[in-house]
Amino acid sequence: MSNNNENAVFTGGWKILLFILPTILILVVFLYFPAWHSIVLSFFRSNLFLGTRKFIGFENFRNLFIGPLAPAFIQSLFQTIFLSLFIVIIGLPISVFLAILANKKIRGAKVYRMLLIWPFALSPAVAGTIFLFIFNPEVGIINTLLDSLFSIKPRWLDSPILAVILVIFAAVWKNLGYNIVFYLAALQNIPSEPLEAADIDGAGPFRKFFNIVLPLLSPTTFFLLFTNLSYGFFETFGLIDILTSGGPVGPPGFLDHSGITTTIMYKVFEDGFGGSSNMGFAAAEGVILLIMVGIFAYFQFSHLGKRVHYQG
Amino acid sequence: MRKIFLSVMFVLAVTVAVFAGGVQETNVKEATQIYFWHAFSDAPRSGWIQDRADEFNASQDDFRIIVEAKGSYRDTLQAAVLADKQGDAPHIVQVFEVGSQLAFDTGIFKPIAEIGSFDTSDYIKPVLNYYTINGKVNSIPFNSSSPVLYINRDKMVEAGFDANYVPATFSDVIKVLEVAKAKGVLGAKYSMNLHGWFYEQWMAEQGAMMVNNGNGRDDRATETLLDSSPSVKIGNFMSELAKKDLYTYTGKLEDWGGSDAIFQEGKAMMHVTSTADLGNISSAVNGKFNLGAGFLPIADGVERNGTVIGGASVWVAKNHPDNELTASCDFILYMTNTKNMVSWHKLTGYYPVRTSSIKVLTAEGWFDSDVNQIVAFDQLLATKTNKATAGAIAGTLLENRSIIEMAFQKIIQGGDVKAALSEAKILSDAKLAEYNANF
Numbered sequence: 001m002s003n004n005n006e007n008a009v010f011t012g013g014w015k016i017l018l019f020i021l022p023t024i025l026i027l028v029v030f031l032y033f034p035a036w037h038s039i040v041l042s043f044f045r046s047n048l049f050l051g052t053r054k055f056i057g058f059e060n061f062r063n064l065f066i067g068p069l070a071p072a073f074i075q076s077l078f079q080t081i082f083l084s085l086f087i088v089i090i091g092l093p094i095s096v097f098l099a100i101l102a103n104k105k106i107r108g109a110k111v112y113r114m115l116l117i118w119p120f121a122l123s124p125a126v127a128g129t130i131f132l133f134i135f136n137p138e139v140g141i142i143n144t145l146l147d148s149l150f151s152i153k154p155r156w157l158d159s160p161i162l163a164v165i166l167v168i169f170a171a172v173w174k175n176l177g178y179n180i181v182f183y184l185a186a187l188q189n190i191p192s193e194p195l196e197a198a199d200i201d202g203a204g205p206f207r208k209f210f211n212i213v214l215p216l217l218s219p220t221t222f223f224l225l226f227t228n229l230s231y232g233f234f235e236t237f238g239l240i241d242i243l244t245s246g247g248p249v250g251p252p253g254f255l256d257h258s259g260i261t262t263t264i265m266y267k268v269f270e271d272g273f274g275g276s277s278n279m280g281f282a283a284a285e286g287v288i289l290l291i292m293v294g295i296f297a298y299f300q301f302s303h304l305g306k307r308v309h310y311q312g
Numbered sequence: 313m314r315k316i317f318l319s320v321m322f323v324l325a326v327t328v329a330v331f332a333g334g335v336q337e338t339n340v341k342e343a344t345q346i347y348f349w350h351a352f353s354d355a356p357r358s359g360w361i362q363d364r365a366d367e368f369n370a371s372q373d374d375f376r377i378i379v380e381a382k383g384s385y386r387d388t389l390q391a392a393v394l395a396d397k398q399g400d401a402p403h404i405v406q407v408f409e410v411g412s413q414l415a416f417d418t419g420i421f422k423p424i425a426e427i428g429s430f431d432t433s434d435y436i437k438p439v440l441n442y443y444t445i446n447g448k449v450n451s452i453p454f455n456s457s458s459p460v461l462y463i464n465r466d467k468m469v470e471a472g473f474d475a476n477y478v479p480a481t482f483s484d485v486i487k488v489l490e491v492a493k494a495k496g497v498l499g500a501k502y503s504m505n506l507h508g509w510f511y512e513q514w515m516a517e518q519g520a521m522m523v524n525n526g527n528g529r530d531d532r533a534t535e536t537l538l539d540s541s542p543s544v545k546i547g548n549f550m551s552e553l554a555k556k557d558l559y560t561y562t563g564k565l566e567d568w569g570g571s572d573a574i575f576q577e578g579k580a581m582m583h584v585t586s587t588a589d590l591g592n593i594s595s596a597v598n599g600k601f602n603l604g605a606g607f608l609p610i611a612d613g614v615e616r617n618g619t620v621i622g623g624a625s626v627w628v629a630k631n632h633p634d635n636e637l638t639a640s641c642d643f644i645l646y647m648t649n650t651k652n653m654v655s656w657h658k659l660t661g662y663y664p665v666r667t668s669s670i671k672v673l674t675a676e677g678w679f680d681s682d683v684n685q686i687v688a689f690d691q692l693l694a695t696k697t698n699k700a701t702a703g704a705i706a707g708t709l710l711e712n713r714s715i716i717e718m719a720f721q722k723i724i725q726g727g728d729v730k731a732a733l734s735e736a737k738i739l740s741d742a743k744l745a746e747y748n749a750n751f
Contacts, residue, residue, distance in 0.1 A: 045749060049393050049418050052750040068742040136562055138574045158563025158721065247565050249721045256722055273390070275711035276414060276747050 035290065041283035048277035060284035071257035073267065073285065075250070080263040080289075083168060084232025091172040091179060091228055092221065098176070099183030100213075113184065120177025124235065128242025131170045132157075158248040160260045167243060167261045171236045178231075179224055186220040187213070226300055233293060237265045246270065264289045343369075343376035346640055347402035349392060351385045351624070357455075360659055364647045375639040385624060386710075389415060392629065396420040401629040403640040406454060408624045409442060410709040413528065415627055416445055417707060417751075422630035423448040427641045434650075434666045438695040439621045441702040445529070451625035452644045453665040455656075457588040458619035459513055460688055461609055465602035467581040470497045478606030482549040485582060485609050489558040492581055501560040502553055503580030505571035506720055508713025510584060511546055512620055512703065517610040518542040519617040519696075522704035522712075523744075529699055533706040534748060538716065538737035539730070545611040547720070547729035554724040565717045572596070584608060586622065587688035588661040594684070605684035607691050618695025620703040623662060663692060707747040708740070715740045 042061070045054045064073045102113045119127065134140050135156040143153045156162050190213060198208050240246060246259035246266045258267070264285055272282025348365065352358045358381050365377040382388040385408035392405045396418075407415045415421055424430075425448045432440055432449060439453045465475045471492035479485045485502060492500035504510060515522050520542035523533035537543065553559035560580060562570030568585065575583035576596040585593070590605065597603050610616055626647075628640045646652070653664035654672050664670060670689060673679065679686040695701050706712070719736035723729055 045746075047747070047750050048390065049414050050750050051393070051397065051418075054750070063746075068738045069746075072739075132564075136570060136573070138560065138562070138579050139577055155563055158561070158725075160725075163563070245565055247718075247721065248563060249718045249725070251725075252722070252727060256727070259718070270714075274386070275714065275743070276708045277390070278743075278746055281746070 038283045038286045038290075041280055042287045044280045046278075046280040046283075048272070048279050056280070060281050061287075063281065064284055064288065069281075072262075073258075073264075075255055075258045076262045076264050076267045077288070077292075078254075079258075079260065080233060080265070080292075083164070083171070083236065083261075083263060084229050086168045087171050087175070087232040087236075088225060088228045090168065091175055092224060094172065095176055095179030095183055095224075096214075096217065096221075099180045099187055100209075102180065103184060103187045113180075116180050117177035119174055120181075122174065124174065124238025125242050127170060127174045128239045131166065131239075131243055135166060157244060160248055160250045160255070163244055163248055163261055167236070167240060170239055170243060171232065174239060175228065175231055179228070182220050182224055183217065186217050190216050222300075222304060225304070226297070229296060230293065233263070233289065234265055236263060237269065240266050241269075264292075343374060344636060344639070346375050346377050346404070346636060346643065348377055348379045348404040348406075348626075348640075348643070349382045349388050349402040350379065350406040351382065351388045351408070352406075353381050353383070356659060360656065361647070364652060365643070368643050368646050375636075375643075377643050385411060389418075393418050393420060396629060396631060399631070401631050403629055403632055403636060404644060405627050405629060406624050407451065407627050409620075409622055409703065410713065412443065412445065412450070412625070413705040413707050413709065416450060416705075420629050420631065421450070421627040422637065423450045424452055424628055424641060424644075425449040427628060427637050430641070430645060434668050436663065436665055436667060436670075436692065437697055438618065438692060438701055439663070439665050441697060442621045443625045444702075445705065451627040452648055453621070453625045454623070454644075454648060455588070455660070455662045456621045456623040456665050457586045457662050458622055458688065458692060459510055459584050459608050460587050460590075460691060461606045462575060462583040462585065462593060463604035463606060464499075464575070464578065464581050464583075465604045467492060467497050467499065467578075467601070468604070471495050471500070471581075475602070476604070478604070479582070479609050480607070481609055481612045482545075482552075483612050486549075486552055486556065486558065489553075489581060490556065493556075493558065497581065499579040499581060500558065501574075501580040502558055502582045502584075503560050503571050503574045504584040505565075505567050506561055506717050506724075507566050507568075508716040509622055511543075511716050511720070512713075513608060513622075514546045514611065515542055516620040516701045516703065517608065517617050518545070518614045519698065519700045521700055523706045527699045527702065528705040529702060532748060532751075533704070534744065536706075536712060536737055536740045536744065538712075538719075538740055539734045542611065542614075543733055544729055547723050547733055549611070550720055551723045551729050554726070559724065565714070565721070576600075587663070588623070590684060590688070591661045594682075603684065605687045607687065616694070617698065618701045619691060620701055621663075621692075663688065706744060708743045711743045712740050715743075 043055060043057060045056045045059070046052060063069045098116055102109065102116055134142055137143055137153055137155050137157065142156070147153050154162055156166050194212050195208060198212055203211070240261050240263065244259065244261045246262035248260060249258070250256050250260035262270070268282045268285045268289070271285065272279050348361070350358070350361060352361065358379070362379050365379045369376050382391045385406070388405060389407055389411050392402055395401045401420060405421070435453060439456050440449065443449060443451045443453055461478065463478065468477060468488070469475050471488065472495065473488060479488050489500050489502060512522060520540060521527045521537055523537060524535045525531040525533050527533070550559070560574060561567065562574070564570060571583065572585060572589060572593060574580050576593060578601055594603060608619060626644050628637060628644070630637070648665060650666055650668040650672060653666050653669040656662060657664040657669065657673065658678070664673065715736045719732040722732040
């Protein structure tokens with residue numbers, strides 16, 4: 001197949017530009033401009049209510065890492081990474097497992113698939129409210145059940161460890177549908193030849209899964225790894241806001257400077273739109289998050305990307 | 313293709329017809345529109361405001377009050393500030409009490425005392441004091457409340473106390489709960505939600521300032537007093553409750569509904585929340601147990617100074633012609649007149665902010681029907697007038713609340729009281745310094 005200019009679909013440069021223009025426009029308006037604006041804002045002392053704007057250089061960034069405001073930020077930085085990693089580590093294996101079950105040709109498979117996917121259709125606020133009702137320590141259904149069966153009433157929302165587990169659990173549950181959709185699609189595209197060959201060679205189901213199915217799923221896993229990480233970074237916000245409001249405060253020592261389920265995204269909101277709205281400070285936090293995501297993306301594509309097995 | 317073209321034309325024609333009608337209608341009424349932004353999303357309270365606006369609109373032809381709910385208190389104030397920047401500010405804005413300094417500092421409002429002369433003598437003093445900044449009444453008090461103690465009287469009797477007994481101090485509360493627990497009373501707990509508002513109340517009750525410079529009323533506050541001894545007393549109370557396993561809450565900060573539910577379900581013996589919830593809690597309890605109310609328990613060994621008013625007031629934005637400012641003021645005064653404050657109180661449980669309204673309520677026998685109702689008034693009217701009970705004002709009072717709540721959560725989890733409060737002070741002072749650096 002020759003790929004010279006005469007046979008290519010698009011010949012001139014301006015045509016390409018024309019077709020990507022809508023995407024570029026959307027990116028500029030909703031992504032690049034706000035990002036640029038945040039970067040500029042992070043060098044100012046700016047208050048939303050007062051409408052003030054005073055250039056202070058790197059003071060906002062310095063306050064993030066030195067002084068009384070720093071411990072809370074560093075803690076939330078650590079928590080963001082921790083939470084996102086666990087969402088991936090727990091969420092993806094469960095998703096693969098459920099997707100394989102849902103891919104089985106049994107009666108009512110479509111119903112099961114739909115039921116597995118529906119949590120994704122819920123808004124984070126609704127998901128958070130559902131969990132809040134279920135896990136109310138005094139009147140929630142879980143504790144009413146546990147109390148009558150084992151006479152225990154775990155403090156789901158203010159025991160730091162349980163609160164973190166609950167948020168991770170809720171976040172994983174909420175995103176399960178998304179992951180399963182992608183895995184289902186990938187599973188249905190796996191060619192039957194290698195599996196048949198494995199059958200002939202006498203490979204068991206586990207060997208087939210780990211040596212054939214999993215490698216063939218790796219492009220999907222690679223994609224989901226990144227979307228789930230960024231889900232952990234950005235989209236857990238609504239869930240956290242409703243479920244724990246970023247709390248409870250962690251155990252003494254390193255983790256007691258901020259709520260234990262406060263991610264950077266939540267902290268950006270708290271500092272920028274909560275309280276007296278210190279926009280410059282919040283923008284600086286946002287810039288750090290931007291840099292973090294950039295670093296993750298770089299490592300993912302430069303290192304992990306090479307190990308992915310693409311078909312064809 | 314033809315069909316599509318025809319249907320598009322049809323939709324266009326209908327749209328034009330509909331909007332033409334709309335334009336015509338507004339042309340008939342040439343009333344100047346006055347926008348009122350508030351923060352009540354629930355039907356009873358926003359409906360009440362709408363009814364008052366309708367009455368006011370019907371009473372004259374020059375102005376038309378348009379009422380809009382804008383989300384939370386914070387959202388409402390933010391929206392007003394942003395609208396003002398675009399030259400499109402609402403006329404009247406409801407601002408919560410802790411946002412008073414913030415609203416003052418935005419510079420988009422005009423002190424109500426400068427708009428027209430109005431008689432302030434009828435407003436209940438502690439309420440008006442909160443909204444007086446630099447000697448001027450800035451806003452008109454609207455929905456006002458303070459916390460009271462709610463008691464499950466059945467549990468009180470079960471523990472061997474008189475049904476009408478009301479613990480007056482922190483140590484009384486602990487004593488009652490300990491006795492009840494020892495007697496095996498189920499739910500021998502104190503169930504206040506973890507909120508900085510109660511801390512502010514307990515500081516005022518002790519006659520203590522929360523921030524320096526006369527609680528921020530002599531000059532801009534530059535330092536919080538979170539590590540002061542009155543503050544430590546409050547911390548010690550929460551610490552002792554938690555250590556003796558006498559405190560319960562949902563675990564979420566500021567979870568009003570969650571804590572109310574715990575008390576209403578009979579899982580707690582004593583509960584502290586706003587007077588404005590008396591109606592809701594009474595109807596939720598609905599005879600499941602005997603509900604009692606009493607003054608907010610205070611720290612031991614101090615004279616009772618009274619509570620700080622909570623709730624919100626209404627402000628008038630300055631960037632409007634004079635006649636619109638006067639009309640805004642007229643509407644606010646109409647909305648908070650004697651008769652309307654009576655119906656507001658009956659509907660919501662908020663204080664009627666006028667002395668004359670209380671007289672009307674008393675004459676009607678309102679307080680005879682429910683003895684719990686009078687508790688809140690007695691507590692408010694017994695409040696001494698000083699800078700502590702006027703309430704602190706500072707730009708970062710909201711952050712201060714969250715910081716206190718976190719410190720208290722640490723204390724409840726077994727943390728050292730003084731260490732937690734000292735750390736809270738450092739953090740709160742840093743935020744205040746950041747805020748003040750804007751000027």
